[in-house]
Amino acid sequence: KAGVTQTPRYLIKTRGQQVTLSCSPISGHRSVSWYQQTPGQGLQFLFEYFSETQRNKGNFPGRFSGRQFSNSRSEMNVSTLELGDSALYLCASSLGGSREKLFFGSGTQLSVL
Amino acid sequence: TQLLEQSPQFLSIQEGENLTVYCNSSSVFSSLQWYRQEPGEGPVLLVTVVTGGEVKKLKRLTFQFGDARKDSSLHITAAQPGDTGLYLCAGAPNTGNQFYFGTGTSLTVIP
Numbered sequence: 001k002a003g004v005t006q007t008p009r010y011l012i013k014t015r016g017q018q019v020t021l022s023c024s025p026i027s028g029h030r031s032v033s034w035y036q037q038t039p040g041q042g043l044q045f046l047f048e049y050f051s052e053t054q055r056n057k058g059n060f061p062g063r064f065s066g067r068q069f070s071n072s073r074s075e076m077n078v079s080t081l082e083l084g085d086s087a088l089y090l091c092a093s094s095l096g097g098s099r100e101k102l103f104f105g106s107g108t109q110l111s112v113l
Numbered sequence: 114t115q116l117l118e119q120s121p122q123f124l125s126i127q128e129g130e131n132l133t134v135y136c137n138s139s140s141v142f143s144s145l146q147w148y149r150q151e152p153g154e155g156p157v158l159l160v161t162v163v164t165g166g167e168v169k170k171l172k173r174l175t176f177q178f179g180d181a182r183k184d185s186s187l188h189i190t191a192a193q194p195g196d197t198g199l200y201l202c203a204g205a206p207n208t209g210n211q212f213y214f215g216t217g218t219s220l221t222v223i224p
Contacts, residue, residue, distance in 0.1 A: 004155070033211075033212075035214070042201075042214055042215065042216045042217050043156075043201065043203075043214035043217075044214075045211050045212065045213070045214075048211065056211045058211070090155050090156075092155070101146075101158050101161065102146075102156075102158065102203075102212065103158075104154075104155025104156050104157070105155050106153065106154050106155050107154075107155055
């Protein structure tokens with residue numbers, strides 16, 4: 001069974017640009033969550049999608065958005081990039097029940113210059 | 114604001130030594146998970162504890178959930194270089210599906 005796939009693996013952008021990250025969950029998993037990981041703040045929850053609907057949202061500005069498609073694949077978009085957005089963005093999938101085991105992808109390392 | 118505080122933040126020990134990592138919160142969690150993350154990879158789940166006072170063992174790793182379900186500990190016996198990594202605790206509150214991750218403990222086991 002293939003794991004969670006995140007693309008691209010690395011990304012370099014400049015301030016003010018926008019970026020789209022992609023996540024393909026494990027087959028059969030309907031929940032996709034996104035996390036931002038930085039050395040100073042650790043893993044911070046961005047949002048969770050289940051069956052194409054945002055089910056939970058963390059405390060991030062509106063520049064961070066996401067969506068989920070009918071095949072459960074998810075994308076995350078960050079607009080008007082800031083230097084502080086440099087981080088490892090992790091996607092995790094699960095079957096979708098409450099507090100189930102999360103399966104993480106290897107992440108997308110975003111650097112904003 | 115971090116709901117879960119881990120200590121120590123960094124730990125460097127010799128192979129064969131024992132160690133304990135702590136995960137503390139002022140909030141009550143319905144369950145708590147421990148993950149290990151290696152460089153360049155996402156976190157991988159080690160264990161889930163759901164009952165206050167619960168103890169789970171995974172080979173040389175022993176996990177304990179506090180009686181009040183506010184804290185947890187991870188004890189490693191006879192650490193090996195393969196144990197090197199970032200250890201993260203994650204708590205699930207009584208409502209909602211969001212997990213709150215701890216600040217992490219970076220462990221280095223020196224051969």
